[in-house]
Amino acid sequence: MAVRSIIQLHKIGTDEYEFYGSPAALYDCHSSEELMIAQKSLNNYFSKCADYPKVYRNAVYEIRKGEIYTKVSNRGRKKETNTVT
Numbered sequence: 001m002a003v004r005s006i007i008q009l010h011k012i013g014t015d016e017y018e019f020y021g022s023p024a025a026l027y028d029c030h031s032s033e034e035l036m037i038a039q040k041s042l043n044n045y046f047s048k049c050a051d052y053p054k055v056y057r058n059a060v061y062e063i064r065k066g067e068i069y070t071k072v073s074n075r076g077r078k079k080e081t082n083t084v085t
Contacts, residue, residue, distance in 0.1 A: 007021070
């Protein structure tokens, strides 16, 4: 099994959820002013948290960093060819 990180954005007022593969992807769709925390500050906050899921909360949003388990596959990988010279 492969483990990947996942970011969950929960808008508290409307109970909407969005999911991202990284904090950088989150900040591609939302601004620092909107989330009320800069990307660098969020990364530092998550790096100092000890346990999963790591949770950051403010008045409008809850941002969680967790893990998702995926099955390892060979899909999309090029096959190696053995050539003898």
